[in-house]
Amino acid sequence: MLSKPPGIEDIFPDRIGIRNLITDTARDVFRLYNYREIIIPVMEFTEVFVRGLGTDTDIVTKEMFTFEDRGGRSLTLRPEGTASVVRAYVENGEYNRLATCKLFYAGPMFRAERPQKGRLRQFNQFGAELFGGGDPYFDFEIIAMMDDIAKRTGIDDYTLLINSIGCPACRPDFVKALTEYYTGMKHLLCRDCASRLERNPLRLLDCKQDSCQPLKKDSPKITSFLCDGCRNHHESVKAYLSKSAAAFTEDHLLVRGLDYYTRTTFEFVATRLGGQNAFAAGGRYDNLVETFGGKPTPAVGFAAGIERMEILLEERPVPAAGIDLFLVHTGGKTLERAVSLCSMLRREGYSTDLDPGTKGFKSQFKKADREGALLAIVIGEDELSAGTCTVKDLKSGEQTTVRTDVIVGHIYNKLGR
RNA sequence: GUGGCUGUAGUUCAAUGGUAGAGCCAUGGACUGUGGAUCCAUUCGUUGCGGGUUCGAAUCCCGUCAGCCACCCCA
Numbered sequence: 001m002l003s004k005p006p007g008i009e010d011i012f013p014d015r016i017g018i019r020n021l022i023t024d025t026a027r028d029v030f031r032l033y034n035y036r037e038i039i040i041p042v043m044e045f046t047e048v049f050v051r052g053l054g055t056d057t058d059i060v061t062k063e064m065f066t067f068e069d070r071g072g073r074s075l076t077l078r079p080e081g082t083a084s085v086v087r088a089y090v091e092n093g094e095y096n097r098l099a100t101c102k103l104f105y106a107g108p109m110f111r112a113e114r115p116q117k118g119r120l121r122q123f124n125q126f127g128a129e130l131f132g133g134g135d136p137y138f139d140f141e142i143i144a145m146m147d148d149i150a151k152r153t154g155i156d157d158y159t160l161l162i163n164s165i166g167c168p169a170c171r172p173d174f175v176k177a178l179t180e181y182y183t184g185m186k187h188l189l190c191r192d193c194a195s196r197l198e199r200n201p202l203r204l205l206d207c208k209q210d211s212c213q214p215l216k217k218d219s220p221k222i223t224s225f226l227c228d229g230c231r232n233h234h235e236s237v238k239a240y241l242s243k244s245a246a247a248f249t250e251d252h253l254l255v256r257g258l259d260y261y262t263r264t265t266f267e268f269v270a271t272r273l274g275g276q277n278a279f280a281a282g283g284r285y286d287n288l289v290e291t292f293g294g295k296p297t298p299a300v301g302f303a304a305g306i307e308r309m310e311i312l313l314e315e316r317p318v319p320a321a322g323i324d325l326f327l328v329h330t331g332g333k334t335l336e337r338a339v340s341l342c343s344m345l346r347r348e349g350y351s352t353d354l355d356p357g358t359k360g361f362k363s364q365f366k367k368a369d370r371e372g373a374l375l376a377i378v379i380g381e382d383e384l385s386a387g388t389c390t391v392k393d394l395k396s397g398e399q400t401t402v403r404t405d406v407i408v409g410h411i412y413n414k415l416g417r
Numbered sequence: 418g419u420g421g422c423u424g425u426a427g428u429u430c431a432a433u434g435g436u437a438g439a440g441c442c443a444u445g446g447a448c449u450g451u452g453g454a455u456c457c458a459u460u461c462g463u464u465g466c467g468g469g470u471u472c473g474a475a476u477c478c479c480g481u482c483a484g485c486c487a488c489c490c491c492a
Contacts, residue, residue, distance in 0.1 A: 058490045275487055305492030365452040
């Protein structure tokens with residue numbers, strides 16, 4: 001039997017309800033905040049992600065699905081959305097002339113990682129990007145928007161973490177202090193942290209090894225290294241949040257894996273998710289547009305993992321989507337009558353189904369019930385010759401006989417639509 | 418990429434190295450034109466795959482593939 005590749009899912013109808021709940025809610029909230037949808041390609045020239053995410057990031061060095069097209073150019077299935085949105089924004093002369101440009105996207109992303117809970121090779125994200133907004137209000141807006149989406153979908157057990165990682169002017173001082181601090185205790189570091197010290201010292205701060213926890217206590221704090229601009233920005237973002245419904249926790253150990261972030265970073269985390277505890281994250285990236293050849297444009301954005309949100313909503317009841325009508329017949333002429341009636345009722349806007357097989361009433365009613373039909377409409381020999389239908393309300397069990405030529409009006413009265 | 422655990426019917430799971438079973442689901446019947454509750458019956462397997470040990474392997478060993486969980490890292 002053929003099977004799907006590892007880390008890639010088939011999503012059957014029983015999961016579509018919750019999936020739509022999440023994406024519909026996100027779309028509603030995006031609209032409330034005046035964000036408009038952009039549909040970005042599922043693949044890009046590899047260079048888009050290399051330049052966008054940073055040459056040394058894990059995603060670029062080992063997690064991309066990359067292949068050559070027939071002309072020998074390197075293409076990559078998108079591992080995230082921001083790089084593509086920035087590329088599209090810079091490439092499009094009309095949108096990048098706007099003072100501010102608010103966009104959102106949704107769709108599948110691809111990363112060649114080992115699958116585990118809340119981590120797939122093909123997974124879905126929605127996210128938003130705001131270009132041309134350097135004011136701390138916009139950081140707040142992006143964060144508050146995701147907070148609204150989480151609350152509206154029914155996710156309640158989560159924590160919003162925020163931090164500032166400074167800018168190219170002040171971060172190097174912090175990284176230098178951090179490197180010096182940890183170099184002094186190199187012999188105490190776990191193996192991963194030893195290599196972090198070389199590759200990406202910021203990541204030392206969120207090591208999960210028990211042995212590394214005590215070392216963090218006296219490590220340099222980013223807050224004492226922020227330049228005036230970054231500090232004021234950070235305070236202002238917090239002030240906005242404090243006046244809003246979004247409760248947050250400041251976490252100076254929060255760093256992000258992608259190179260493009262400046263100043264604000266944030267994460268929505270939930271312990272129920274297990275090892276991969278973030279279901280949404282983002283931050284400010286004031287230099288990325290320039291990196292893509294655009295004019296200097298401050299920007300801020302976020303992305304959310306739809307499958308991770310689904311895990312958090314597992315217990316939430318989603319109303320089962322049933323059909324309106326199921327036609328029951330006895331075969332032959334009654335089936336012909338049922339088929340034409342079925343077409344007519346569908347044209348009238350009622351979701352309607354029937355079983356063309358010549359099975360007994362019992363199995364047809366059983367099927368009607370399993371399909372969640374509200375009404376069963378029986379056309380047997382008696383009804384056919386009398387020009388009537390028997391309409392049974394499957395909830396109450398109540399049954400009435402009506403003339404076929406007024407069936408639509410009868411259904412309308414029963415269903416109220 | 419690294420590590421741990423697990424692979425048996427559509428599904429959830431049993432079976433001391435000795436004839437592969439049960440619940441649920443599905444289908445049919447009790448109820449010949451009426452669903453959901455109850456009762457009864459029926460179908461379903463190269464025990465993931467390939468080797469090895471053994472008189473004999475679902476069971477033990479090796480390999481492989483897949484799934485789950487964790488690390489790295491990320492949504």
